[in-house]
Amino acid sequence: MTNSANRKGTLFTLDEQTIKLLNQAKKETHVPKSQIVELALQEYLKGYQN
Numbered sequence: 001m002t003n004s005a006n007r008k009g010t011l012f013t014l015d016e017q018t019i020k021l022l023n024q025a026k027k028e029t030h031v032p033k034s035q036i037v038e039l040a041l042q043e044y045l046k047g048y049q050n
Contacts, residue, residue: 014022022033029036 022036025031025036026033
């Protein structure tokens with residue numbers, strides 16, 4: 001099962017494991033899930049920016 005982001009133009013879905021990790025991170029840090037995803041994508045894409 002997947003969970004699509006609610007924003008228009010979003011081109012990805014998240015699997016159940018990822019959703020659980022995001023929910024856990026949100027509980028522990030009180031940072032919005034969208035910001036957690038944004039930071040994770042920035043880290044992931046660092047390798048492609050070179």
